[in-house]
Amino acid sequence: MGITKDGAAANKTAAASQTFQLHGVSCAGCVRKIEKALEGVTGVDEARVNLADKTLVIQGSAETAACVRAVESAGYGAEPVQASARVLREQQREEEQRHYHHLLWRAAIALGLGIPLMVWGLVTGEMGVNNTFQQLAWGSVGLVTLAVLVFCGGHFYTGAWQAFRHHSATMDTLVALGTGTAWLFSMLVVLLPQVLPESARHVYFEASAMIIGLINLGQALEVRARGRTGAAVEKLLQLQDSSARVLRDGAELDIPIEQVRVGDKLRVRPGEKISVDGRVVDGSSLVDESMLTGEPVPVKKSAGDLLTAGTLNKNGSLLFAAEKVGADTRLAQIIQMVKNAQSSRVPIARLADTISAIFVPAVMIIAVVAALVWFNWGPDPKVAHMLVVLTSVLIIACPCALGLATPMSVMVGVGKGAENGVLVRNGKALQQATDLNALLVDKTGTLTEGAPRLTDIESRGNAGALLQKLASLESHSEHPLAEAIVTAAKQKPLSLSPVTDFEAITAHGVKGNVDGTTILLGNSKLMQREGVAIDEWQQKSEVLSRQGKTAMYAAVDGELAGVIAVADPIREDAAAAVQRLKQLGLRIEMLTGDNAATANAVAKQLGIEHVHAELLPEDKEKIVVAQQKEGAKVGMAGDGINDAPALARADVGFAIGAGTDVAIESADITLMRSSLHGVADAVELSRATLRNIKQNLFGAFIYNTLGIPIAAGVLYPITGMLLSPVIAGAAMAFSSVTVVTNANRLRLFKPTRVAAKQVEHTNNSIGEGDS
Amino acid sequence: MATLLINLLGLIAIAAIVWWFWIAPRKQRLAAIGADAQMQVLVKDGVYSPDRIRVPANEKTVLHFLREDPSPCAEWVLFPDLEVSAQLGVDQLTEIVVHPKQAGEYPFHCQMQMYRGTLIVE
Numbered sequence: 001m002g003i004t005k006d007g008a009a010a011n012k013t014a015a016a017s018q019t020f021q022l023h024g025v026s027c028a029g030c031v032r033k034i035e036k037a038l039e040g041v042t043g044v045d046e047a048r049v050n051l052a053d054k055t056l057v058i059q060g061s062a063e064t065a066a067c068v069r070a071v072e073s074a075g076y077g078a079e080p081v082q083a084s085a086r087v088l089r090e091q092q093r094e095e096e097q098r099h100y101h102h103l104l105w106r107a108a109i110a111l112g113l114g115i116p117l118m119v120w121g122l123v124t125g126e127m128g129v130n131n132t133f134q135q136l137a138w139g140s141v142g143l144v145t146l147a148v149l150v151f152c153g154g155h156f157y158t159g160a161w162q163a164f165r166h167h168s169a170t171m172d173t174l175v176a177l178g179t180g181t182a183w184l185f186s187m188l189v190v191l192l193p194q195v196l197p198e199s200a201r202h203v204y205f206e207a208s209a210m211i212i213g214l215i216n217l218g219q220a221l222e223v224r225a226r227g228r229t230g231a232a233v234e235k236l237l238q239l240q241d242s243s244a245r246v247l248r249d250g251a252e253l254d255i256p257i258e259q260v261r262v263g264d265k266l267r268v269r270p271g272e273k274i275s276v277d278g279r280v281v282d283g284s285s286l287v288d289e290s291m292l293t294g295e296p297v298p299v300k301k302s303a304g305d306l307l308t309a310g311t312l313n314k315n316g317s318l319l320f321a322a323e324k325v326g327a328d329t330r331l332a333q334i335i336q337m338v339k340n341a342q343s344s345r346v347p348i349a350r351l352a353d354t355i356s357a358i359f360v361p362a363v364m365i366i367a368v369v370a371a372l373v374w375f376n377w378g379p380d381p382k383v384a385h386m387l388v389v390l391t392s393v394l395i396i397a398c399p400c401a402l403g404l405a406t407p408m409s410v411m412v413g414v415g416k417g418a419e420n421g422v423l424v425r426n427g428k429a430l431q432q433a434t435d436l437n438a439l440l441v442d443k444t445g446t447l448t449e450g451a452p453r454l455t456d457i458e459s460r461g462n463a464g465a466l467l468q469k470l471a472s473l474e475s476h477s478e479h480p481l482a483e484a485i486v487t488a489a490k491q492k493p494l495s496l497s498p499v500t501d502f503e504a505i506t507a508h509g510v511k512g513n514v515d516g517t518t519i520l521l522g523n524s525k526l527m528q529r530e531g532v533a534i535d536e537w538q539q540k541s542e543v544l545s546r547q548g549k550t551a552m553y554a555a556v557d558g559e560l561a562g563v564i565a566v567a568d569p570i571r572e573d574a575a576a577a578v579q580r581l582k583q584l585g586l587r588i589e590m591l592t593g594d595n596a597a598t599a600n601a602v603a604k605q606l607g608i609e610h611v612h613a614e615l616l617p618e619d620k621e622k623i624v625v626a627q628q629k630e631g632a633k634v635g636m637a638g639d640g641i642n643d644a645p646a647l648a649r650a651d652v653g654f655a656i657g658a659g660t661d662v663a664i665e666s667a668d669i670t671l672m673r674s675s676l677h678g679v680a681d682a683v684e685l686s687r688a689t690l691r692n693i694k695q696n697l698f699g700a701f702i703y704n705t706l707g708i709p710i711a712a713g714v715l716y717p718i719t720g721m722l723l724s725p726v727i728a729g730a731a732m733a734f735s736s737v738t739v740v741t742n743a744n745r746l747r748l749f750k751p752t753r754v755a756a757k758q759v760e761h762t763n764n765s766i767g768e769g770d771s
Numbered sequence: 772m773a774t775l776l777i778n779l780l781g782l783i784a785i786a787a788i789v790w791w792f793w794i795a796p797r798k799q800r801l802a803a804i805g806a807d808a809q810m811q812v813l814v815k816d817g818v819y820s821p822d823r824i825r826v827p828a829n830e831k832t833v834l835h836f837l838r839e840d841p842s843p844c845a846e847w848v849l850f851p852d853l854e855v856s857a858q859l860g861v862d863q864l865t866e867i868v869v870h871p872k873q874a875g876e877y878p879f880h881c882q883m884q885m886y887r888g889t890l891i892v893e
Contacts, residue, residue, distance in 0.1 A: 172817050339858065357887075
């Protein structure tokens with residue numbers, strides 16, 4: 001729950017403050033002038049100018065345009081800084097693109113020097129320094145290399161130095177030490193060849209340049225691959241509109257989305273996106289909500305219905321009042337939730353976290369130890385071998401691959417979930433969803449629609465006339481089943497008559513006078529009490545009960561007139577979803593407050609074997625606890641009405657669909673679509689993500705545990721060769737690209753569908769509903 | 772003589788690494804931040820500065836991150852234990868509100884964990 005609270009807090013702060021970029025500000029005097037000018041603007045609680053970055057931050061509800069005018073009246077310029085996530089993301093993308101080209105240039109320059117030098121070395125074999133001419137020639141090459149190192153790899157050295165000052169060591173440290181040592185040793189060979197044995201007078205300028213070039217190239221490819229991992233959030237951000245058409249003083253006005261306030265009336269035309277959350281005031285239209293819920297069928301919206309920012313208005317024109325704007329919209333909160341989840345910790349990565357914390361210093365120690373071993377016990381030329389081993393070990397070790405292994409997969413996995421209407425709260429939920437073995441499902445609202453409907457009416461005479469009388473009577477009742485009957489009558493449409501002498505008889509039914517006739521509606525106990533014979537319809541009533549429906553007898557003037565049944569219809573895709581969940585190895589158990597007969601009937605239709613019926617709300621949590629005590633990993637799916645404690649208690653709580661806010665707060669995974677398929681999607685997705693994380697972690701561990709000893713020369717006795725630092729550099733540069741690329745494979749994830757069965761069942765339930 | 776010297780240098784290097792990276796940081800002094808003071812954290816050259824931030828428990832604290840490093844490593848800052856994260860724009864101040872409930876040390880870092888810092892909640 002931490003996310004929502006902290007996240008919301010962060011959003012509120014952002015919503016209440018506006019930031020402006022100032023022009024023409026140069027001294028402390030200007031600061032005072034601007035702050036003074038803003039004091040007169042209504043709605044400004046506090047105005048603060050930051051002279052260093054020439055920005056102005058205004059707290060309060062002041063209008064943007066008024067603030068700009070005030071600054072301009074003081075003789076300066078101000079322009080609002082668009083701090084919306086979408087704009088930020090665009091800037092980020094441009095920055096990334098620039099950085100990518102930078103890296104490519106650096107790589108090209110460094111490789112442009114390194115490759116010819118390496119070819120020279122391979123072809124002529126003359127990399128030694130044995131006379132003054134060679135000293136001069138290699139000295140010049142050394143200086144050129146230094147220039148290239150500084151120009152193309154300067155950031156590695158400054159980064160390493162900064163980290164060192166802070167007692168920390170990063171990848172920069174390894175790169176800087178590796179290339180720095182190679183360059184310094186080569187310079188020593190050039191300047192003072194006499195201090196080294198003849199066999200060790202070899203220069204390694206090409207290695208320094210090649211390593212810097214390759215690592216820049218690797219980073220460039222990584223920037224590219226990483227850009228794609230955020231594709232899901234990008235898609236969500238693109239749903240946010242940049243402007244809205246607001247009704248002001250009778251005229252329609254296009255204004256930037258940031259200036260829309262709660263209560264504004266907005267117009268949205270066919271084919272346009274809905275810009276903020278609100279409620280329809282006038283008009284009616286079909287709205288496509290598939291981008292948020294995954295529900296393909298557009299929803300009809302008319303006066304009083306809620307609209308969600310980011311959804312698409314299809315065919316009509318709507319006028320609506322803004323209820324939530326900026327960071328408070330549902331879309332903004334989904335984006336925030338996805339972002340938070342994408343960066344949360346997955347328990348499986350704990351070992352990798354521990355290792356990466358000590359990784360770099362440990363590699364430095366290994367490098368020194370390996371170098372000493374070669375110096376003391378290795379074959380000649382000892383000094384050259386020592387240097388090669390030291391450089392290769394430092395360069396081949398890749399803390400990035402280890403550090404990136406989990407976050408990249410989580411980023412793609414959580415994003416993929418959002419695309420499929422599955423919002424995962426954090427990495428822990430993602431991991432726990434993989435090893436669930438029982439799923440408790442709340443019947444009402446999850447397996448069924450949650451709103452009872454009239455399913456059957458059987459009468460001796462005109463069914464419509466009987467329904468009209470019963471609906472009139474029930475319009476006085478507050479029972480949930482009564483509403484179903486009244487709604488059915490209104491849909492026909494039948495007009496209701498006045499009722500006199502209405503009486504609700506607890507646990508029996510209702511009684512009253514409609515149009516001069518006495519009507520009874522209730523169970524067999526009511527009929528018995530009122531002396532009405534039910535023999536004729538008893539069998540029909542029992543058949544209906546066995547189908548999971550609530551059957552009631554209707555009597556007119558003391559004589560039985562018919563039977564009517566009300567049921568909460570089963571969701572059309574519930575059976576297919578249950579089937580999928582079973583195939584995923586989950587034991588499905590149904591929880592419901594309904595009586596055992598109805599519950600069993602529904603369970604039978606859905607293929608659920610375990611049923612817990614006649615439960616009180618608090619029993620649901622107890623069942624979760626009991627199953628956990630037996631060692632089961634329990635998932636709980638519900639819409640949050642009465643089951644929030646059970647959702648919170650379960651190993652993974654799934655809040656279904658249009659669920660309540662409480663459910664979304666207490667759930668680990670929120671399903672945007674009102675379908676149990678979402679649970680199956682979530683389980684499949686979390687399994688795919690965990691598999692991907694394991695592959696990445698395994699790859700990164702194996703790479704380092706094999707790479708470092710090879711670089712240290714363990715294969716020398718067999719191959720008679722040491723690993724070239726250049727190859728070490730290439731391996732290191734591409735190991736993190738590999739991890740990111742593997743994580744990107746997750747983008748291909750698609751939940752399985754049991755399409756045929758779903759269609760078949762849809763037809764059945766539509767038939768049932770109409771009968 | 773040279774052999775002895777090089778071995779000695781190697782051992783000194785190892786001791787120095789252990790001391791500088793593992794032992795010394797524990798003795799480091801902490802940057803302190805009051806409940807209502809606003810603190811800026813510079814994200815540059817592979818380090819957060821300051822990288823140890825003291826905040827009060829059970830209170831909201833606003834941290835201002837200024838990212839100057841364009842490399843993608845620096846793009847995100849994560850507080851995994853607090854389930855708070857933020858995307859940092861280059862050359863921009865990003866406000867991050869933390870509200871830790873319990874005292875303790877909460878690490879924060881970039882995605883790759885190359886940038887590292889600790890939030891000390893008291």
